[in-house]
Amino acid sequence: MNPESASLGTEGKSANCPIPMTHRRLAAAHLLWHQALDHYHDSDRFLANLNSTIEALRNVTFVLQKEQSVPNFAAWYGKWQAALKENAAARWLQGARTKVVHQGELESQSTAEVRLVTWHDHVLASVAMPAETPSPLILQGLPLLSLVEKSGADPTEIEDAAVEVERRWSAEGLDGREILETLAEVYGVLSDMVLDAHTLLKSFVCIPEESDHPDFRSSYHRTGTLECMAMAVEQRTQRFKLCKRTEEAVLTRRCGAWPGVRSGSGPGCGPGSSGREIRP
Numbered sequence: 001m002n003p004e005s006a007s008l009g010t011e012g013k014s015a016n017c018p019i020p021m022t023h024r025r026l027a028a029a030h031l032l033w034h035q036a037l038d039h040y041h042d043s044d045r046f047l048a049n050l051n052s053t054i055e056a057l058r059n060v061t062f063v064l065q066k067e068q069s070v071p072n073f074a075a076w077y078g079k080w081q082a083a084l085k086e087n088a089a090a091r092w093l094q095g096a097r098t099k100v101v102h103q104g105e106l107e108s109q110s111t112a113e114v115r116l117v118t119w120h121d122h123v124l125a126s127v128a129m130p131a132e133t134p135s136p137l138i139l140q141g142l143p144l145l146s147l148v149e150k151s152g153a154d155p156t157e158i159e160d161a162a163v164e165v166e167r168r169w170s171a172e173g174l175d176g177r178e179i180l181e182t183l184a185e186v187y188g189v190l191s192d193m194v195l196d197a198h199t200l201l202k203s204f205v206c207i208p209e210e211s212d213h214p215d216f217r218s219s220y221h222r223t224g225t226l227e228c229m230a231m232a233v234e235q236r237t238q239r240f241k242l243c244k245r246t247e248e249a250v251l252t253r254r255c256g257a258w259p260g261v262r263s264g265s266g267p268g269c270g271p272g273s274s275g276r277e278i279r280p
Contacts, residue, residue: 016203016205016206017203017205017206018069018197018198018201018203018206019064019067019069019070019194019197019198019201020206021063021066021067022060022063022064022067022194022197023194023206023215025056025059025060025063026060026187026190026191026194026215027215028056029053029056029057029060029187029190030187030191030215030226030229032049032052032053032056033053033180033183033184033187033229034228035049035052035053036049036050036052036053036180037180037231037235040167040169040180040235040236041135041165041167041238042134043103043106043107043131043132046169047101047103047106050101050106050169050179050180050183051101053183054093054101054183057093057183057186057187057190058093058094060190060193060194061084061190064077064193064194064197065077069197069201070197070200070201071200076197076200080193080196083189083193084189087185087186087189089182089183089185089186090185090186090189092173092174092182093182093183093186095173101171101179103132105171105172106131106169106170106171106179107130107131107132108172109169109170109171109172109174109176110130110131110132110167110168110169110170111128111129111130111131111167111168112128112129112130112131112133112165112166112167112168113126113127113128113129113164113165113166113168114126114127114128114129114138114147114163114164114165115163115164115166116147116148116151116153116161116162116163116242117161117162117163117164118153118157118160118161118162119160119161119162124151124153124157124161125147125148125150125151125153126147127146127147127150131167131168131169135165135238135240138163138165139163139240147163158242161242162239162240162241162242163239163240163242164237164238164239164240165237165238165239165240166233166236166237167236167237168236178231178236180229180231181231184225184226184229184230184231185224185225187225187226187229188217188224188225188226188229189224191215191216191217191226192216192217192224194216195207195216213228214226
């Protein structure tokens with residue numbers, strides 16, 4: 001589905017919006033950002049949606065300048081231009097506008113931490129890995145086995161333990177800051193600008209009074225970021241149940257048996273499956 005057309009059913013309807021193209025681009029950027037988050041643990045899909053989000057965000061100001069519907073546009077837009085130049089996240093986006101984020105650049109600036117934790121979230125052991133390493137490979141391979149050996153934990157703790165994979169994607173020029181968090185901040189400034197344009201044009205018919213997933217933040221949200229775009233560590237982390245099944249320490253991954261596990265995701269998951277075995 002086209003991100004822009006998908007957003008027209010709720011906010012930014014062209015028939016009633018005073019700046020329909022700008023509103024459409026903003027709504028598309030919002031949708032694409034969430035699609036990137038949905039694929040956070042799949043590097044290829046994440047990168048595709050990330051670059052689409054970057055393109056949609058930088059197009060908001062381009063299209064707004066084309067529409068120029070706000071009275072005394074140059075003076076009004078000049079104030080918002082100054083605000084964007086003062087924002088470090090927006091400056092990074094401006095610098096990245098002539099290029100896309102490449103796979104190698106993303107991988108070189110990003111990390112993944114694999115942790116073995118008990119049921120009460122005590123970390124038994126942890127190891128750093130390349131962020132692009134697929135979770136099935138982590139769960140089957142030597143890094144997990146070394147993690148288990150390194151923990152020196154009691155067998156009963158291992159039986160009830162879980163494996164957490166926390167990824168953190170970043171890019172050149174962000175000094176380690178998480179990239180979706182950066183884009184969420186830029187979106188906050190742009191959405192405030194687009195909302196201000198609606199205010200000056202005295203037209204809000206295209207913005208629902210109540211929405212389960214609004215494109216604009218409430219005045220009560222003083223962080224500058226939409227509530228739905230305020231990322232927590234949990235959103236960057238996958239958690240898998242780890243079971244000791246035999247005296248040979250056969251480890252099994254089962255989805256759905258541990259809080260936060262995505263039921264039916266990955267090989268060996270779902271009804272009637274005993275999971276994928278990992279033998280040391």
